[in-house]
Amino acid sequence: MKVVIDQDKCVGAGQCVLLAPEVFDQRDEDGVVVLLQENPPAELHDAVRQAAQVCPALAIELAES
Amino acid sequence: MTDTMSGPEALPAFPMTRDAKCPFDPPPQLMAAEPMSRVRIWNGDTPWLITDYATQRAVLADQRFSADTTRPGYPVQSEAVLARRRTSRPFIVLDDPEHDRQRKMLTRNFMIKRVEAMRPRVQELVDGLIDAMLAGPKPADLVTEFALPVPSLVICELLGVPYADHDFFQACSKKLVARSTPADEALRAGEDLRVYLLDLVAAKEKAPTDDMIGRLVADQMASGELSREDVASMASLMLIAGHETTANMIALGTLALLEHPEQLAEIRDADDPGLIANAVEELLRYLNIVHSGRRRVATEDIEVGGRLIRAGEGVILANDAGNRDESAFPEPDRLDIHRQARHHIAFGYGVHQCLGQPLARMELQVVYSTLYRRIPTLELAIPFDDVQFKHDMVVYGVHSLPVTW
Ligand code: HEM
Numbered sequence: 331m332k333v334v335i336d337q338d339k340c341v342g343a344g345q346c347v348l349l350a351p352e353v354f355d356q357r358d359e360d361g362v363v364v365l366l367q368e369n370p371p372a373e374l375h376d377a378v379r380q381a382a383q384v385c386p387a388l389a390i391e392l393a394e395s
Numbered sequence: 396m397t398d399t400m401s402g403p404e405a406l407p408a409f410p411m412t413r414d415a416k417c418p419f420d421p422p423p424q425l426m427a428a429e430p431m432s433r434v435r436i437w438n439g440d441t442p443w444l445i446t447d448y449a450t451q452r453a454v455l456a457d458q459r460f461s462a463d464t465t466r467p468g469y470p471v472q473s474e475a476v477l478a479r480r481r482t483s484r485p486f487i488v489l490d491d492p493e494h495d496r497q498r499k500m501l502t503r504n505f506m507i508k509r510v511e512a513m514r515p516r517v518q519e520l521v522d523g524l525i526d527a528m529l530a531g532p533k534p535a536d537l538v539t540e541f542a543l544p545v546p547s548l549v550i551c552e553l554l555g556v557p558y559a560d561h562d563f564f565q566a567c568s569k570k571l572v573a574r575s576t577p578a579d580e581a582l583r584a585g586e587d588l589r590v591y592l593l594d595l596v597a598a599k600e601k602a603p604t605d606d607m608i609g610r611l612v613a614d615q616m617a618s619g620e621l622s623r624e625d626v627a628s629m630a631s632l633m634l635i636a637g638h639e640t641t642a643n644m645i646a647l648g649t650l651a652l653l654e655h656p657e658q659l660a661e662i663r664d665a666d667d668p669g670l671i672a673n674a675v676e677e678l679l680r681y682l683n684i685v686h687s688g689r690r691r692v693a694t695e696d697i698e699v700g701g702r703l704i705r706a707g708e709g710v711i712l713a714n715d716a717g718n719r720d721e722s723a724f725p726e727p728d729r730l731d732i733h734r735q736a737r738h739h740i741a742f743g744y745g746v747h748q749c750l751g752q753p754l755a756r757m758e759l760q761v762v763y764s765t766l767y768r769r770i771p772t773l774e775l776a777i778p779f780d781d782v783q784f785k786h787d788m789v790v791y792g793v794h795s796l797p798v799t800w
């Protein structure tokens with residue numbers, strides 16, 4: 331799985347950080363998402379998929395391999 | 396039905412009324428509506444009503460639908476809101492790019508790590524209020540003794556608003572969220588709050604403070620990115636949004652749990668913060684307290700769910716119905732604190748999705764994990780049928796909740 335984020339779209343709601351803190355964080359100045367790992371291990375895939383599903387700004391895209 | 400022939404009088408009125416016997420459920424007429432239909436609102440306008448989850452999310456994620464209440468065709472909540480929004484324009488009623496510019500100035504305050512750092516302080520406030528309630532007379536009104544003070548104290552500390560003034564701003568915000576407030580009274584309440592907050596901003600210009608309003612004054616206002624009016628209008632939005640909502644979730648959530656004692660017991664005895672967090676999401680979904688629908692207006696012709704919404708037509712997204720859509724939540728009318736409810740739309744969806752959601756979640760997690768553990772014999776002090784629900788408020792809940800232990 332490859333995770334792609336769009337920082338321009340992100341509205342800083344933090345949903346992704348709650349669901350997958352190993353993969354997503356927020357930058358200090360404005361709460362916008364930052365990606366901690368582009369290719370998360372299999373055990374995190376469910377949480378990452380959920381994050382992509384609930385992100386209100388459609389800022390998380392997944393390329394499943 | 397020949398809805399092109401019959402006039403708007405023939406359309407169902409919105410908002411619809413709940414069944415008095417099922418105060419936790421959305422209005423039956425709303426649940427029976429087609430996924431997309433037309434309704435009639437207070438001013439005679441006939442916006443679209445959308446009730447299914449998927450279409451609601453699609454519309455809320457599509458910025459061709461505007462949140463600007465002053466655009467022709469926007470389905471305004473009430474005469475009071477219409478009057479007030481001509482002068483007070485916080486970013487909840489602005490579109491991008493201006494909405495995004497203002498929201499981004501605040502997001503860092505609600506970052507998950509920032510909010511987590513506040514958890515011990517919220518725990519302390521919650522414990523203090525419970526101590527005071529236990530030391531006071533029985534029965535007690537859970538709303539005034541606990542549900543309102545928790546979020547009010549928290550938002551006051553965060554914003555830098557003196558809690559001593561809570562009677563004043565709670566009275567203002569109560570008028571602003573009642574659908575029935577006459578326009579002139581709502582205008583006055585909004586104006587009183589604006590003047591109060593402008594004074595507070597002026598005080599923070601003279602004597603800087605390290606809180607949310609203080610930082611807006613020292614950074615964005617000093618640099619000219621925000622005017623004094625902008626800061627006051629942001630503060631007013633956060634003050635109202637920050638306590639009315641969470642307070643109703645605390646009181647109504649407690650009532651719902653008292654009606655589901657096995658689930659209350661599970662929450663009370665839970666060692667697992669994951670179960671508490673899950674219960675919070677489910678209660679947000681099930682109760683959906685912001686119950687008058689998210690509202691938008693189409694800025695161009697847009698095809699949605701196989702129908703054409705024309706430029707200038709209003710749209711009401713009934714998220715209370717969306718959160719009971721069985722295609723998204725199996726057996727939607729059942730409260731089940733173990734279900735996967737994380738994708739609910741009780742905080743809205745799209746770029747306007749609640750800015751304060753990390754804070755609201757944390758406060759509710761602290762409250763639900765503490766209140767029933769500290770007062771295991773908590774019970775309603777009046778018959779359930781005598782509880783007064785906030786049918787006429789933009790935010791649903793109970794007016795008071797007499798409890799004993
Ligand atoms: C359980 C509690 C809460 C609920 C159910 C709730 C619900 C909502 C909803 C449904 C919206 C979307 C409005 C729209 O789509 O037009 C919203 C927006 C907003 N909420 Fe909350 N809210 C809660 C708590 C809070 C708290 C604690 C704050 C703290 C400051 C807050 C601040 C805001 C702000 C500033 C917006 C506007 C966001 C924007 O337009 O970008 N809310 N809320």
Ligand code: SF4
Binds near residue numbers: 344354381385
């Ligand atoms: S869930 Fe989406 S909008 Fe929220 S912080 Fe993550 S990427 Fe940004």
